[in-house]
Amino acid sequence: MTSSLSPAVRRLIAATLVNTLGNGVYAAVGALYLTRAVGLSVGHVGVGLTIAALVGLVASTPLGVVADRLGPNRAYVGFLLLQAVTMTALTQVRSFGWYVAVAAVTAIADSGQRGAKGALIAGVAPADQRVRTRAILRVVTNIGMAVGMAAAGVVLAVDRREVYVVALLANAATYVVTAGLVRFGMPAVARVPAAAGPSGLTAVRDRRFLVFVGLDGVLSMHGALAQIGIPLWVATATDAPRWMISVLLVLNSAAVILLQVRISRGTERLTGAARAGRRAGVLLAITCLVLALSDATSGAVTIGLLIAAALAHVLGEMLQSAGGWGISFELAPPGAQGQYQGAYAMGHQIGDLVAPLLITTVAVSWGWPGWLLTAGVFLVAGLFVPVVVQEPEPAMQPAV
Secondary structure, eight states: OOTTSOHHHHHHHHHHHHHHHHHHHHHHHHHHIIIIIIOOOHHHHHHHHHHHHHHHHHHHHHHHHHHHHHOHHHHHHHHHHHHHHHHHHHTTOOSHHHHHHHHHHHHHHHHHHHHHHHHHHHHHSOGGGHHHHHHHHHHHHHHHHHHHHHHHHHHHHHOOHHHHHHHHHHHHHHHHHHHHHHHSSSOOOOOOOTTTSOOTTHHHHOHHHHHHHHHHHHHTTHHHIIIIIHHHHHHHHSOSOTHHHHHHHHHHHHHHHHHHHHHTTTOSSHHHHHHHHHHHHHHHHHHHHHHHHGGGOOHHHHHHHHHHHHHHHHHHHHHHHHHHHHHHHHHSOTTOHHHHHHHHHHHHHHHHHHHHHHIIIIIIHHOHHHHHHHHHHHHHHHHHHHHHHSOOOOOOOOOO
């Protein structure tokens, strides 16, 4: 998978693996640390995360401009080190106010590193290898997160404050190591001074791109569908055994690891990427329709329908990711990859904010009518992706 990749991309893969190992540990222990060791309520944690998400959303595009101006390498390293600082600071949190402050700065650092990393990929990978690089990095991310979450089982078993603190500090250390791998051994991608590049407002003035970002944000709600909607539906509306939830989640992760790179082929150019977005919408709509049917079946039929829904979902998820990467790279003008990658991330951030409410209150709570409505949302978003992003055909010149 990596034999034809450049040394710079291989270094980025190694950095991503280290980073996601730490992220996986924190994903498993973070909420319990805040509630059991710090003493925050579940409600306070939720409010803090919501505030942080809003801060990250607002900061995403401006921080992408920072990546263009400073250069992606320098910006990426800087934001990674800031994340190391905030993760360390989290071990000293004793109150809700301090937690919100640390979470907000963490969100800023996270938004900044996402835009900088996208610009870095665009700078070190040839144009026809950018999506493939993104796909490989997603596979590595899944592997790193899975290993990190498994390792966190030791922390959860001990369930003591000092062990939680060690886990957080270990995650902080992975940010430092990741920054070192990027800083030393990767070629520097040239920065784009303000006087020589596009305006820092280019992305937010690009209506076509912003409409795509909105559509892609709708399609990205598949994350909440997999993590919240399907588990709740299996547990509350079907007669399937609850261990099916684990089976479906493992199936999703395994499919991404095995197929994401292959599914991403053909999305390097705008036409193929737009087609992938349309297919993603169709598959996610089919997922919702199959889930709606599983409410009226029993036994092996229900299990078969849930597996079919999970397969349609993960195919749609992989196509949405690949199509989004290709479109975000292709629509960005020279010198503006950072701000366009930052703006592209806004769609996912909006989707993450809206999706839990939509999936739980509409799809799961309303039953099959809710799933039909959710299917329609995915379908419309997917069908409009090619309409929005593809250039119109040039008008025919009248014969003289």
